[in-house]
Amino acid sequence: MRRTRILTTVLALAAGLLAGSPPALAADRAEKPTALAADTYTWKNARIDGGGFVPGIVFNRKERDLAYARTDIGGAYRWVESSKTWTPLLDSVGWDDWGHTGVVSLASDPVDPDKVYVAAGTYTNSWDPGNGAILRSSDRGASWQKTGLPFKLGGNMPGRGMGERLAVDPHRNSVLYLGAPSGKGLWRSTDSGVTWSQVTNFPNVGNYVADPSDTSGYSSDNQGIVWVTFDESTGTAGNATRTLYVGVADKDNAVYRSTDAGATWSRVAGQPTGHLAHKGVLDTVNGHLYLSYSDKGGPYDGGKGQLWRYATATGTWTNVSPVAEADTYYGFSGLTVDRQDPGTVMATAYSSWWPDTQIFRSTDSGATWTRAWDYTSYPNRSNRYTMDVSSSPWLTWGANPSPPEQTPKLGWMTEALEIDPFDSDRMMYGTGATIYGTENLGNWDDGSQFTIKPMVQGLEETAVLDLASPPSGAPLLSALGDIGGFRHTDLTKVPSMMFTQPNFTTTTSLDYAESNPNTVVRVGNLDSGPHIAFSTDNGANWFAGTDPSGVSGGGTVAAASDGSRFVWSPAGTGVQYTTGFGNAWSASSGIPADAIVESDRVDPRTFYGFKSGKFYVSTDGGATFTASNATGLPSGDSVRFKALPGVKGDVWLAGGATDGAYGLWHSTDAGATWTKLSGVEQADTIGFGKAATGASYQTLYTSAKIGGVRGIFRSTDKGATWTRINDDAHRWGWTGAAITGDPRVYGRVYIATNGRGVVYGDSSDTGGGGGGGGGTDPDPEPTGACAVTYTITNQWSGGFQADVRLANTGASAWSGWALGWTFPDGQSVSQLWNATHTQTGSAVTARNIGWNGTVAAGSSVSFGFTGSWSGRNGEPTAFKLGDQSCTVT
Numbered sequence: 001m002r003r004t005r006i007l008t009t010v011l012a013l014a015a016g017l018l019a020g021s022p023p024a025l026a027a028d029r030a031e032k033p034t035a036l037a038a039d040t041y042t043w044k045n046a047r048i049d050g051g052g053f054v055p056g057i058v059f060n061r062k063e064r065d066l067a068y069a070r071t072d073i074g075g076a077y078r079w080v081e082s083s084k085t086w087t088p089l090l091d092s093v094g095w096d097d098w099g100h101t102g103v104v105s106l107a108s109d110p111v112d113p114d115k116v117y118v119a120a121g122t123y124t125n126s127w128d129p130g131n132g133a134i135l136r137s138s139d140r141g142a143s144w145q146k147t148g149l150p151f152k153l154g155g156n157m158p159g160r161g162m163g164e165r166l167a168v169d170p171h172r173n174s175v176l177y178l179g180a181p182s183g184k185g186l187w188r189s190t191d192s193g194v195t196w197s198q199v200t201n202f203p204n205v206g207n208y209v210a211d212p213s214d215t216s217g218y219s220s221d222n223q224g225i226v227w228v229t230f231d232e233s234t235g236t237a238g239n240a241t242r243t244l245y246v247g248v249a250d251k252d253n254a255v256y257r258s259t260d261a262g263a264t265w266s267r268v269a270g271q272p273t274g275h276l277a278h279k280g281v282l283d284t285v286n287g288h289l290y291l292s293y294s295d296k297g298g299p300y301d302g303g304k305g306q307l308w309r310y311a312t313a314t315g316t317w318t319n320v321s322p323v324a325e326a327d328t329y330y331g332f333s334g335l336t337v338d339r340q341d342p343g344t345v346m347a348t349a350y351s352s353w354w355p356d357t358q359i360f361r362s363t364d365s366g367a368t369w370t371r372a373w374d375y376t377s378y379p380n381r382s383n384r385y386t387m388d389v390s391s392s393p394w395l396t397w398g399a400n401p402s403p404p405e406q407t408p409k410l411g412w413m414t415e416a417l418e419i420d421p422f423d424s425d426r427m428m429y430g431t432g433a434t435i436y437g438t439e440n441l442g443n444w445d446d447g448s449q450f451t452i453k454p455m456v457q458g459l460e461e462t463a464v465l466d467l468a469s470p471p472s473g474a475p476l477l478s479a480l481g482d483i484g485g486f487r488h489t490d491l492t493k494v495p496s497m498m499f500t501q502p503n504f505t506t507t508t509s510l511d512y513a514e515s516n517p518n519t520v521v522r523v524g525n526l527d528s529g530p531h532i533a534f535s536t537d538n539g540a541n542w543f544a545g546t547d548p549s550g551v552s553g554g555g556t557v558a559a560a561s562d563g564s565r566f567v568w569s570p571a572g573t574g575v576q577y578t579t580g581f582g583n584a585w586s587a588s589s590g591i592p593a594d595a596i597v598e599s600d601r602v603d604p605r606t607f608y609g610f611k612s613g614k615f616y617v618s619t620d621g622g623a624t625f626t627a628s629n630a631t632g633l634p635s636g637d638s639v640r641f642k643a644l645p646g647v648k649g650d651v652w653l654a655g656g657a658t659d660g661a662y663g664l665w666h667s668t669d670a671g672a673t674w675t676k677l678s679g680v681e682q683a684d685t686i687g688f689g690k691a692a693t694g695a696s697y698q699t700l701y702t703s704a705k706i707g708g709v710r711g712i713f714r715s716t717d718k719g720a721t722w723t724r725i726n727d728d729a730h731r732w733g734w735t736g737a738a739i740t741g742d743p744r745v746y747g748r749v750y751i752a753t754n755g756r757g758v759v760y761g762d763s764s765d766t767g768g769g770g771g772g773g774g775g776t777d778p779d780p781e782p783t784g785a786c787a788v789t790y791t792i793t794n795q796w797s798g799g800f801q802a803d804v805r806l807a808n809t810g811a812s813a814w815s816g817w818a819l820g821w822t823f824p825d826g827q828s829v830s831q832l833w834n835a836t837h838t839q840t841g842s843a844v845t846a847r848n849i850g851w852n853g854t855v856a857a858g859s860s861v862s863f864g865f866t867g868s869w870s871g872r873n874g875e876p877t878a879f880k881l882g883d884q885s886c887t888v889t
Contacts, residue, residue, distance in 0.1 A: 039723050039725050039747075039765050040763075040765075041726065041747075041762065041763055042762050043726070043759055043761045044491070044492075044760060044762075045756075045759055046476055046486075046488050046491045046750070046757065046758040046760055047457075047460075047491065047492060047493060048394075048460055048483075048757055049391065049392045049454060049456050049458075049459070049460070049494050050392065050433055050434035050435065050454065050456040050460075050461060051433060051434075051460065051461050051462035051480065051482070051757065052072070052073070052074055052461030052462060052463075052482065053071065053072050053161075053299065053413055053430070053432045053433075054070070054071055054430030054431065054434070054459070054461070055070065055160050055163070055299060055413075055416055056070040056103075056105065056106060056161075056163060056164060056416050056430070057069050057070075057416045057417075057428050057430055058070070058106050058107065058108050058164065058418070059108070059418055060108040060113050061110045061170070062110050062111070063113040064422040065079065065081035065422070066078075066108065066113055066140075067079040067418075067428070068089075068106050068116065068141075069086060069416075069430070069459060070103035070104075070105070070106045070118070071155075071461045071755065072102060072103070072122075072755075073101060073102050073122060073155065073156050073461070073755035074101060074460070074461035074462075074755030074756050074757075075088055075089060075090030075091070075093070075103060075755065075756060076088075076089045076090055076106055076118055076141065077089060078116075078140055082798070083457075083458075083796050083797045085457045085458035085796075086456070086457065086458035087458055088458070088459075088460075088756065089142075090103075090118070090135075090141075090144075090733075091731065091732055092144070092729050092731055093120075093732070093733045094733070095705075095731065095733070095734065096130075097133075097733070098122075098733040098734040098754070099122040099123065099128040099130045099132075100120035100122075100132075100133055100146075101120075101122065101155075101732075101733040102120065102121055102122030102123070102154070102155025102755075103118055103119070103120055104119050104120070104121060104132075104153045104154055104155040104160060104166075105119040105163050105164045105165040105166035105179075106118050106166065107164060107166045107167055107168045107176065109168050109173050110168060110170040110232075111168075111171075111173035112138075112173060114138055115136070115138050115173070115192070116136075116140055116141050117134060117135065117136050117137075117193050118135040118136075118166075119132065119153055119165060120132060120133050120135055120153065121149075121152050121155060122154065122156045123154055123156060123157060123218070124151075124153065124157055124181050124182050124217070124221045125152075125216060125217030125218050125221060126216075128152060130152075131148055131149050131150065131152055131153075132148075132149045132151060132153030133146050133149055133153075134146070134147045134149065134166075134178070134189075134193050134196065136192065136193040136194070147193060147194060147196065149180075149187075149196065151180055151181075152181075152182065153181065154181055154221070157181065157221060157223075158218070158219055158221075158223065158297050158299075159181075159208075159223035159226060159249065159297035159298060159299075160298075161278070161298045161299040161333055161350065161415025162223070162227060162249075162276070162278045162279065162333070162415070163226060163227050163279070164227055165178060165180075165228065166178050166179075166228070167228040167229065167230060169241050170232040170241060171232065171235035171236060171238065171239055171240065171241050172235070172238060172239055172240045172241070173192070174189075174190055175188065175189070175190055175241075176192070177199075177244070177246075177262075178196065178228075179224060179226055179227065179246065179247075179248075180205075180224050180225060181221060181225075182221055182222055183205045183206065183222045183224065184205065185198050185199065185200075185202055185205045185224075185225065186198070186246060201264065201265065202256070202265050203256065203266075203267070204248045204250055204256065205222070205224060205225070206223060206248045206249040206250050207222060207249070208223050208249035208251060208276060208297060209222055209223065210223075210296070210297055210301070222249065223249035224248075224249055225246060225249070226247045226248065226249050226276075226277075226278070227246070227247040227277075227279060228246050228247075229244065229245045229246075229280045229281065229282050229289070230243075230244045230282075231282055231284060231312065232282075232284055233287075240261040240262075241261065242259055242260060242261050243257065243259045243312075244258055244261075244262065245257050245268070245289060246258075247278075247279075247291075249276055250276075251274055251275055251276055251295075252273045252274075253273075254272075254291075255267070255268045255271050255277055255280065255291065255310075268310070268315075269315060270315065270316075270317050271310075271317060272293065272317065274295070275293035275295055275306060275331075276293065276295070276296070276297055277291045277293055278292045278298065278331070278332065278333040278335075278350075279291065279292045279333060279335040281345075283342040283343075283345070283365075284342075285342040286342055286343060286365060287311055287312045288309050288310065288311060288312070288365060288366075289310040289312055290307065290308070290310075290337065290345055290347075290366070291307070291308045291309075291310065291335075292332035292333050292335040292347055293305055293306045293307070293308065293331065294330075294331020294333060294351065295331060298350060298413070298415060299350065299413045299415055300351070300413065301331075301351060302350065302351030303328075303329055303351070304325055304328050304330075304331065305325070305332040305349070305351075306319060306321045306325055306328075306332065307319075307320050307321045307322065307335075307347055308320060308321075309365065309366050320362070320365075320366030320367070322362070322369035322371070329352065330349040330350065330352035330358075331349070331350060332347050332349060332350070333347075333348060333350035333351075333414070334346075334347060334348030334359075334414050334429060335348075336417045336427075337419070338419045338424050339421035340421070340422070340423075340424045341363075341424055343362075343365045344361070344363045344419075344424070345361075345362050345365065345366055346360060346362075346417060346419065346427070347359070347417070348414040348415070348429065350412075350413060351413075352412075353412050354405070355379075355381075355404040355405040355406070356373065356405065356406065356409050356410045356411075357409070357410050357411045357412055357414045357431075358371055358410075359371070359410070359429070360372075361444055361445075363445060370444070371384075372384055372410060373410070375404070378404065379402075379403035380403055380404070381403065381404050381406065383406075384449060385410075385438070385449055385450050385451065386449050387408050387451075388451055388453045389408045389453070391453065391454050391457070391494065393494070393497065394486075394494070394495060394496065394497050395408045395433065395434060395454065396408045396497075397498070397503065398497050398498075410436075411429065411431035411432070411433075411436060412432050413430075413432035414429055415430065416428075416430030417429040419441070424442060425440055425441050425442050426438070426439050426441065427441045433482075433483065434454050434456045435454065435455050435456040435459065436452050436454060436455065436456075437452070437453065437454075438450045438451055438452050439451075460757030460758075461755055462481065462482070462483065462755070462757045463480065463481035463482070463737075463754050463755055464478060464479070464481075464738065464752035464753055464757065464758055465479045465480065465481060465507065465508055465509070465752065466478070466479035466507070466509050466737070466752070467479070467687075467740045467750050467752055467758065468510055468511065468520075468740060469689075469740045469742045469743060469750060470517035470520075470538065470743070471514075471517055471645070471743045471744065472517050473538030474489045474538055474539060475488060475489070475491065475744065475745075476488040476491065476750060476758065476760075477510055477520065477539050478507075478758050479509060479510045479522060480498075480506070480507060483498050484499045484504045484505070484506070484507050484524065485498060485499045485507040485510065485522065486498055486499070487499070487540060490793070491760060492793060493794070499539070501533070501541070501543060501544065502526060502529050502530055502533055504522070504524030504525055504526050504531075504533075504554065505524070505526060505527070506524050506525045506554070507523070508524050508525065508555060508556070509522070509523050509554060509556040510522040510523070511558050511559040512538075512539075512559060513559045513560060513562055513563030514561040514601040514602070515561050515562050515563075516563040517538055518536055518538045519535070519536060519559060519563030520534070520535040520538060521533070521534050521535075521557050521566055522535075522542075522557070523554035523556070523557045523568060523570065524554040525553050529544070530544040530545055530547050531547055531551050531553065531554050531570060532545040532546075532547065532554075532582055533545060534581045543581075545581055545582030545583070546582055546583055547585075548573060548576050548587075549573065550572045550573035551570040551571070552570075552571045552573075553570060553571030554571065555568065555570040555571050556568075556596050556597050558598050558599040558607055559599055560599055560604035560605070560607075561600060561601050561602055561603065561604045562604040564579060564580075564604050565577065565578060565579045565580075565604065565605075565621050565622065566578055566581075567588065567597045567607045567622035568582075568585070568597070569596065569597045573593065574588065574593040575587070575588040575592075575593065575595055575597060575609065575622070575625075576588060576622075577622030577623060586623070588618070588622050588623060588625060589625065590618075590626055591609045591611070591618075591625035592611045592612070594611065594637075595609040595610060595611035595616065596609060596639065596640070596641070597622075598641060598642060598643055598651075599643065600643050600648060600649065601644060601646065601647075602645075602647065603648050603649075604621075605618075605619055605620060605621045606618065606648070606649075607621070607625075608641070608643065608671060610633075610637075610639055610641060610653070612635065612637060613634060613635040613636075614628070614633075615627070615628040615630055615653075615671040615674075616671075617670055617671055617672075629672070630667075630671060630673055632676065633653065633661060633674065634656035634657065634660060634662065635661065636655075636656070636660070638655045638657055639653060639654070639655030639656070640684065640686060640738070641654065641655075641686065642686055644688055644698060645743070648670075649667070649669055649671075650666075650667070651666070651667045651670065652664065652700070653665040653666075653667070653674070653686070654683035654684055654685055654686040654702060654704070655683070655684060656683075658682075662681070662682045662683075663676055663680045663681065663682060663683055664676070664677045664680040664702060664704065664719065666718075666719065679706060680704055680705075680706055680719070680722075681704075681705045681708070682704055682705035683702050683704035683705075684702075684703050684704065684735075684736035685701075685703045685735070685736060685737070685738055685739040685752075686700065686701070686702050686739070687700070687701045687702070687738070687739040687741050687749070687750075688701070688741055688743070689741015689742050689743060689746070689747070689748065689749060690741065690742060690743050690744060690746040690747075690748075691716070692746060693849075695717065697716075697717070697718045698741070698743075699715065699741050699746070699747075700714065700715040700718070701713070701714055701740070701741050701749045702739065703735040703739055706722050706724070709724060710731075711724045711725075712725050712735065712739070712749070712751060712761075725763065730759075732751070732753040732756045733753065733754060733755070735752065735753055737753075737754065738752035739751055745762070745834075747762060747763030747765060748760060748761065748762050748763070749761050762833055764831075785808075785809040785810045785886075786808060786810070786879075786881045786887070787809050787886055787887040787888075787889050788805065788806055788807075788819070788879040788886045788887070788888055788889070789804070789805040789807075789889045790802060790804055790821075790875055790876060790879075790888070791804075791805075792873070792875065795873060798870065799830075799866065799867070800866070800867055800868075800869060801865070801867075802865055802866075802867065803863075803864045804819070804846070804862065804863055804865075805862045806819055806860060806863075806881070806886070807860035808855045808858065808859055809858075810857055811857050813855065813856045813857055814853070814854065816848055816854075817848050817853065817855060817861070817881060817882075818847045818848075818881070818882060819846050819847075819879055819880070819881055819886075820843065820845045820879065820880045821876040821878065821879045821880070822842050822844070822876060822878070823842040823844065823876060824874040824875075824876065825869060826842055826870075827873060828869075829865050829866075829867045830866045830867050830868055831865060831866050832846060832863060832866075833863060834849070834852060834863035834864065835852075835863035846865075
């Protein structure tokens with residue numbers, strides 16, 4: 001249903017260019033907070049667990065179990081040891097600063113563990129109009145202050161797996177260094193990151209670019225200064241560390257050193273040349289600086305590599321590569337030292353895509369090495385590890401490869417590798433899709449296998465391009481970049497597999513037949529093979545369609561309301577239509593190529609299109625389109641529109657740009673005429689959900705600017721009034737790709753983010769937001785028999801989620817209900833939906849809300865809740881409906 005475009009084009013239109021600043025920067029004032037939402041929402045992710053590139057993992061060296069992860073477009077996370085999960089730290093980044101969801105480096109203060117710093121910015125070219133920033137926190141990322149920089153940072157640029165570019169002095173923690181890209185040099189702060197100045201005497205700003213011919217500036221930017229490493233053995237508490245090493249993206253001059261706390265700098269003599277130093281990790285116990293080298297900047301490329309060890313006391317360089325360079329077809333990047341046993345060092349072959357990545361381990365400072373896997377007799381492999389991806393089963397990609405490939409793979413783009421500095425048995429490493437880890441790494445050395453599992457729960461890093469919530473079947477279907485998309489039957493659980501047969505690298509658009517939701521269509525990008533697929537069981541299983549000639553990408557697709565036909569606007573050719581499941585396509589007339597297409601949700605022969613300010617309508621199943629005479633719509637293609645289910649010809653359109661028409665429009669005559677909603681200053685998405693109690697029109701949701709505030713808004717009265725439902729702690733950067741309500745759950749909304757996955761929100765106002773009714777019966781007295789099913793659907797350390805189904809097994813209808821029970825182990829309800837509740841001690845009473853008070857004989861009603869527990873989480877054994885005991889099933 002959604003159109004896919006180059007995301008950065010949209011972002012450039014939506015975000016204002018930030019002005020540059022002088023070389024010495026004062027701290028920005030905190031942004032004035034906007035009003036909190038008028039309705040309180042609970043926000044969660046539809047669980048996928050991972051999905052994107054994790055280029056950096058940082059353990060604090062002072063406090064056990066304190067660790068952080070950085071992502072290229074999805075913010076930063078902190079490890080929560082008690083639950084073995086990650087918690088997001090940058091959800092407060094707003095629309096105008098969307099680029100600050102890209103994290104190029106992260107530093108955890110080795111003196112004061114409460115402090116953490118982030119170097120934020122997504123692109124150094126024109127795709128991101130804003131400059132980078134240093135974000136600093138004194139409460140482990142719970143809140144942030146910001147200092148703007150006079151240059152851009154590139155969390156999603158080539159070379160982003162090198163690092164860390166940001167470092168805190170381990171003896172004088174008010175001193176920080178930042179390596180900048182784009183020839184901007186080395187920067188230093190002496191006041192804990194509040195102000196920054198360039199280190200003007202640093203001799204080399206770097207010169208390596210991945211592709212000088214790239215006119216977009218993406219691959220042709222100088223990757224600059226890529227890491228900073230302090231030698232903590234050369235300082236004392238409170239005094240600046242004397243010796244530090246800096247890595248530069250220059251194949252002939254990669255490593256520099258200062259021995260006077262940054263006053264002077266020199267190239268380290270005798271260093272190897274011809275490669276880039278991706279990492280520099282120091283073992284101060286033995287006096288060894290280890291360096292991982294590649295001939296390319298990564299994270300995708302790299303054909304040759306080496307590992308070197310530098311003796312800091314003598315200046316001796318030793319090639320400690322685990323294989324001869326002539327035998328490499330990859331570069332080295334991931335690099336870590338065991339702080340409990342510093343003679344142990346590990347490294348990754350980050351760019352070994354086939355048959356798998358490789359991890360190397362040495363217990364004698366690099367003199368000899370062993371590998372995570374070896375060939376026995378080609379193509380057979382012997383692995384030192386076993387992999388358990390049962391928590392994220394989609395990591396197999398549904399593949400069945402031939403040896404020497406295996407599934408799941410050990411990884412790819414493995415540039416982040418860290419041994420826990422307090423626990424030699426724990427290691428984590430980042431890949432292009434997840435964080436893997438082990439807690440029995442010591443088995444590597446004793447000849448037994450160690451177990452690798454995803455250690456990624458809570459870290460959600462997918463770019464979402466389209467969303468659908470059908471009226472029946474799975475509550476959520478998603479179209480995602482890189483990993484295709486998922487069918488969520490339970491939002492709290494990781495789906496078993498992404499969409500397969502075929503596996504699109506990116507799904508650009510999907511749709512379902514409104515009156516037949518088992519019929520689903522998706523389109524996407526694939527290097528070779530079909531670009532369209534169909535399902536007849538609500539997205540559970542798929543089969544490929546046939547491409548018309550010339551298709552090069554997914555584009556957008558629309559399903560007729562009854563599933564009898566489809567209209568497709570793929571990349572590479574014009575708009576096409578078909579009856580049945582795409583065995584034969586015909587060109588549509590009257591509509592330009594690359595138009596966005598949608599379907600009417602009532603009339604199966606009516607389809608709509610939009611391109612460059614013009615709205616198009618077909619009433620013959622997509623064969624011919626006619627342009628509407630309507631004017632005043634956005635002139636560009638930054639537009640999304642949807643037709644309302646249940647009402648023919650009712651269409652809403654959102655989009656535009658700050659230099660032209662921008663907002664939300666509504667048509668009730670199939671696009672012949674449009675009314676612009678005067679109260680909506682800007683809007684980028686539109687979606688529909690279940691109507692409020694007493695309302696005659698479905699609930700509207702939008703990512704918009706209303707009343708001068710950017711946010712997520714809901715309207716229960718056809719756009720006459722709006723309620724902001726998110727708050728300043730939950731903004732997720734750019735949310736302009738897609739939004740939809742849930743047709744079955746009032747108040748539930750699904751939001752597409754660019755790097756934070758699918759976020760969904762549930763309202764505390766389950767009755768309908770003042771939409772007429774929604775109160776509770778204070779004293780319902782149902783008669784007749786009842787039955788209760790109590791199911792714990794999810795449980796974690798200290799918390800759980802449960803569903804309760806209450807059935808009327810009597811002969812008469814109820815006009816209201818109140819269900820009571822007592823928890824056996826002192827559990828407490830945190831939040832309850834589809835009912836209200838009171839709790840006294842362990843006793844709980846859940847009561848109906850306005851719309852679900854009537855329960856016919858033989859029918860049932862359900863509600864759910866989250867709660868807390870300690871020690872034990874036993875299930876209640878008795879339930880009462882008023883004074884009536886219910887059967888427990």
